[in-house]
Amino acid sequence: METKALLDIYESLHRAYGPQNWWPGDGPLEIILGAILTQRTTWENAAKALGRLREAGLCSLQALDAAFEAAVAEAVRPSGCYRAKAKKLKAFAGKVSERFHGDLRRLLDLPLDALRVELLEIHGIGPETADAIALYAAGRPAFVVDAYTRRLLERLGLLHGGESYDEIRDALMAVLPADATLFNEYHALVVRHGKIRCRPTPRCEGCPLQEACAYTGADA
DNA sequence: AACCAGGAATGTA
DNA sequence: TACATTCATGGT
Numbered sequence: 292m293e294t295k296a297l298l299d300i301y302e303s304l305h306r307a308y309g310p311q312n313w314w315p316g317d318g319p320l321e322i323i324l325g326a327i328l329t330q331r332t333t334w335e336n337a338a339k340a341l342g343r344l345r346e347a348g349l350c351s352l353q354a355l356d357a358a359f360e361a362a363v364a365e366a367v368r369p370s371g372c373y374r375a376k377a378k379k380l381k382a383f384a385g386k387v388s389e390r391f392h393g394d395l396r397r398l399l400d401l402p403l404d405a406l407r408v409e410l411l412e413i414h415g416i417g418p419e420t421a422d423a424i425a426l427y428a429a430g431r432p433a434f435v436v437d438a439y440t441r442r443l444l445e446r447l448g449l450l451h452g453g454e455s456y457d458e459i460r461d462a463l464m465a466v467l468p469a470d471a472t473l474f475n476e477y478h479a480l481v482v483r484h485g486k487i488r489c490r491p492t493p494r495c496e497g498c499p500l501q502e503a504c505a506y507t508g509a510d511a
Numbered sequence: 512a513a514c515c516a517g518g519a520a521t522g523t524a
Numbered sequence: 525t526a527c528a529t530t531c532a533t534g535g536t
Contacts, residue, residue: 313517329516330517331531333515333516334517335534336516368533369533370532370534371516371531375532414520415520416519417518420519485517
């Protein structure tokens with residue numbers, strides 16, 4: 292993949308959609324909890340679950356660590372896969388508690404590579420969630436590769452379709468400047484664009500990537 | 512009424 | 525290593 296092609300895509304998307312302002316404020320912990328809760332669900336459902344965690348007084352590492360898994364599960368029910376996610380949330384709280392003395396900063400302040408290794412050891416955190424946490428909670432330049440990213444790059448002819456997560460991530464990070472702000476907006480823009488469902492004809496009317504690719508959204 | 516949404520763990524060959 | 529199944533709510 293080439294730097295210019297990828298930056299051109301970014302420019303087109305940014306011109307069309309503007310800044311997406313993903314995961315602002317909230318604080319590192321809630322960003323992490325949200326990253327787990329949004330797996331295989333809409334952000335609306337994840338936000339609902341996060342709100343219920345707050346209501347239940349479970350929005351802290353100590354509270355999560357001490358709480359019954361069933362209580363956590365009940366709170367996060369709206370996000371789906373709720374028993375599995377309750378286990379994941381407690382796994383994260385437990386890891387920070389035992390390995391980092393309950394101090395989230397000790398984890399987040401690690402160098403990117405070390406941070407990613409630590410995150411991947413935690414039950415419930417795979418490559419995409421690890422990069423989302425590194426980028427949006429720790430502010431590190433980690434490129435988040437999701438289904439939208441794959442589909443876009445495949446349809447633009449930059450990928451063939453058999454690549455692993457790490458292959459795609461490493462290829463992108465090898466040619467793009469290590470800029471957390473850029474990666475933050477890039478991922479958010481790819482998702483924003485990917486949600487658009489183009490009509491078969493005319494194809495992608497108003498699509499910002501029309502000249503590069505007539506059909507990069509979801510299947511209509 | 513199938514299908515998808517800001518995945519990952521687990522089981523099987 | 526590579527693919528199938530499971531988790532499970534809520535909106536089209």
